[in-house]
Amino acid sequence: MTAGQGGIRPGEVALGFDPAERVSAGVVFIGRLRTPWGPGTCPKNLRAAREAGAAGRIEVDAPWRAGLEGLAPGMALVVLYWLGAGRRDLIVQAPRHRDSPTGVFALRSPVRPNPIGLAVVHCTGLDAAAGVVEVDALDAFDGTPLLDLKPWIAGIDLPPGGQ
C-alpha cells in the first residue's frame, strides 16, 4: 500500500522521527488472530475478506480467558489488534487507490502512528475455556497480536449523521 521501509512515494510526507520511539503508554498482547492471510495474499479490507469467504479465529491467551464470559455466538464484536510490524512515520500517504496524497487519519492504512487495527465482525462460535472466538472474517495477517474485544452496540457504534 505504501513504499517499503525507508522509501517514500511522490507526495508522501514522513515525520522526522519514529513514533515507536516516543512511548506514552504500553499495550499488552492478549492473544492473536488466526487467518489464512500473509504478505501478498491479505485482502485489502474487511469487505474483501468477507467476499473471499474465509472465516477467522481469535485466540485469547490463558490469563485473559475469564474476560470472555458473557460473549456468545450471534453477537457483533469490535476487534482491536496491533499492526506494528511496519513503519509508523508516514503522516501523508499516496496509496494506489487515491488520486492524491492523503493524511493518514483519512485513510485506513495499517501504516500509522499508533498501528491499531479495527474490525467489526460477527461472532460465529465461542469456546471460552479454550480462549477461541470464531468470527465471520478478518483482514489481517495470521498471527497478528490481539489487543481488545468489545461488544458492538448499535445504539452507540453507528454514526449519528451517516457517512
Added chain:
Amino acid sequence: MTAGQGGIRPGEVALGFDPAERVSAGVVFIGRLRTPWGPGTCPKNLRAAREAGAAGRIEVDAPWRAGLEGLAPGMALVVLYWLGAGRRDLIVQAPRHRDSPTGVFALRSPVRPNPIGLAVVHCTGLDAAAGVVEVDALDAFDGTPLLDLKPWIAGIDLPPGGQ
C-alpha cells in the same frame, strides 16, 4: 462503574498481575479530547453524551497535523483514545447495570487490559492547520489522550449479521 483501585465487588475477578507491567508495544499520545466531562459528570456512554447535547473537540498536536489532510466536516470518524488512568486488572466485572458479573470483553467498561476507548462520531468542523477536529459528542473526561482517528466506512464498519 467498578470498585476503586485495589477494591473488588462480589463476583469480580482480578488478574494476579497488573497488565500495565507487561508491555508488548508502545503507543504515543498524539493529542487530546476536549470535553465538558470529568469524574462524576461524565455520561455513561456516547448515546448519553449525545443526549446531553454537548459537542466535543479533538486537539491534534503539531507533529501529526499533516495527517488530517483529506478529512472534512460531514464525515463519520472513529476516534481511539487512552483510558489508562484506572486499573487494568479486572477481568470479570460487576457493573451496576448488569444482573451478574460479566467478562470485560463483553463490556464497554473503561477498565480493561488495554484501555483503548472507541467512539464513532460525526465531524462537524475542522481546522487542520490548528489541529482541531470538532465532533458532535464525546463521552470521555476532558484531557483524555488521543491515539488515532480513522474514517468510518459503512461498507466495512457495519457488522454483517446485525447485533
